[in-house]
Amino acid sequence: MSLAIINGDVFGIDEKNIYVEGNRIKKIGEIDSLINKDTTVIDAEGKTVIPGFFDSHTHFANMGLSMESDVSDCRSIEEVLGRIKKKKLNVVHGWDESLFREKRYILRKDLDIFDFPVIAYRVCGHLAVLNSSAIENLDLKELNPEFYDLERGIFKEENLSGISKMYPKSIEDYIRGIENSTKLAYSLGVTSIVDTVTPRIFRAYERLENNGKLGIRAHLYMKAKYIDYVVKSGLSRIGSEKLRFNGIKIFTDGSLGAKTAALSFNYVGTESKGTLIYENEELMELIKKTDENELQAMIHCIGDRAIEQVLDCLEKIPGKIRHKMEHVEITDEKIRERIKKLDVPCSLQPNFLKWSENMYVERLGDRASLNNRYRKMMEKGIKMGFGSDCMPFSPLFGIKWAVNDPYGEGISVEDAIRIYTYGSAYLAYRENDLGSIEEGKLADVVILSDSISSEDIEKIKVEKTVFDGKIVL
Numbered sequence: 001m002s003l004a005i006i007n008g009d010v011f012g013i014d015e016k017n018i019y020v021e022g023n024r025i026k027k028i029g030e031i032d033s034l035i036n037k038d039t040t041v042i043d044a045e046g047k048t049v050i051p052g053f054f055d056s057h058t059h060f061a062n063m064g065l066s067m068e069s070d071v072s073d074c075r076s077i078e079e080v081l082g083r084i085k086k087k088k089l090n091v092v093h094g095w096d097e098s099l100f101r102e103k104r105y106i107l108r109k110d111l112d113i114f115d116f117p118v119i120a121y122r123v124c125g126h127l128a129v130l131n132s133s134a135i136e137n138l139d140l141k142e143l144n145p146e147f148y149d150l151e152r153g154i155f156k157e158e159n160l161s162g163i164s165k166m167y168p169k170s171i172e173d174y175i176r177g178i179e180n181s182t183k184l185a186y187s188l189g190v191t192s193i194v195d196t197v198t199p200r201i202f203r204a205y206e207r208l209e210n211n212g213k214l215g216i217r218a219h220l221y222m223k224a225k226y227i228d229y230v231v232k233s234g235l236s237r238i239g240s241e242k243l244r245f246n247g248i249k250i251f252t253d254g255s256l257g258a259k260t261a262a263l264s265f266n267y268v269g270t271e272s273k274g275t276l277i278y279e280n281e282e283l284m285e286l287i288k289k290t291d292e293n294e295l296q297a298m299i300h301c302i303g304d305r306a307i308e309q310v311l312d313c314l315e316k317i318p319g320k321i322r323h324k325m326e327h328v329e330i331t332d333e334k335i336r337e338r339i340k341k342l343d344v345p346c347s348l349q350p351n352f353l354k355w356s357e358n359m360y361v362e363r364l365g366d367r368a369s370l371n372n373r374y375r376k377m378m379e380k381g382i383k384m385g386f387g388s389d390c391m392p393f394s395p396l397f398g399i400k401w402a403v404n405d406p407y408g409e410g411i412s413v414e415d416a417i418r419i420y421t422y423g424s425a426y427l428a429y430r431e432n433d434l435g436s437i438e439e440g441k442l443a444d445v446v447i448l449s450d451s452i453s454s455e456d457i458e459k460i461k462v463e464k465t466v467f468d469g470k471i472v473l
């Protein structure tokens, strides 16, 4: 099986043609002699051809599942019921009676056409309607009677906590989630991702891979609470071309939105600097244990105080494993210098810049300008990868923000694409196989609708996606 992309403006090199055999790029440049009657030929018509995007921070399996349970676009109760029936969903989210033809809430009696438990959350998230089968599973004595109405099946506020935990997702559910997200990924030119998983989500990826059905290159990490499970089950950094287990995700602080990211200064209008999750020694032990088991630590640190705590630990680790930091939002010259010196790669989310003019200023005041300084990090020579954290899942949206930085410190489109491909591949130990269009590398290639020099990046669409040597969009 062979594929040829001709007349492309190939990113990063001065060539027009790419020849793919099987799932790898065999030749770039003069490929006429290789094309035969069985070769599929794509004429790129001068458009930009880039390596598939590598999103270095997603919640991929869960994103695909929530896509399925989302009924916020439904225009009638009937339509919601149809969705539930089609996929046998226990939980749906986002219904809004103001959009319904019926102009009323969904009620217990509506959902009672199903003989399995159903919970339908209203768009506000503060109210849900349950059918009889779901209500039967509840211990009403545990609930606050002020916040439920059995006849209508309505449950509100504090009574909602714990209700959806009664319906844990199965491996099959997560398989559907991964498949849904994979379709979305192709439409956005994403061919590789990082996902933070539970053991059950891990099994879902594994089952897809074993059946030859995994359609994305997945690089998986498990939260620190699973470290003993990981060590005991012997999961190592070895994997296939599509599925890799890489290591342990460690949270060291919270978020700026929730004012829980650990800063060296107070949040505006408060006496609070946010919170570190670990004592120094605890964090050191955890990173050490990860390192000794030859696993990669993926360390969430947003505030400067958290970042410095992580750097203090990494300073004492031998440097054999490529431990990386996630988000790394608040930095100054001194911190960037330390990151560079220790050569810690950083996974960054340029789409977060969308909060620069409101949320970040409200939380940080003048210091908002310390946030997400990509050009300064790049000039310092820090190794960077880009990801979306699914807010939203879209590399071109993130690239738009990285280029049009609100503080006038944007980076070039070329650099942004390089970080979103090669940069992210490096962070996951895949730079030898992925992240650039080179002979011998895996054939994950995307054709864009417009030239990347285009002023308005948002106008650019993904026209074609090739994954593992096959056209998937």
Ligand SMILES: [Zn+2]
Binding pocket: 057, 058, 059, 389
């Ligand atoms: Zn995340």
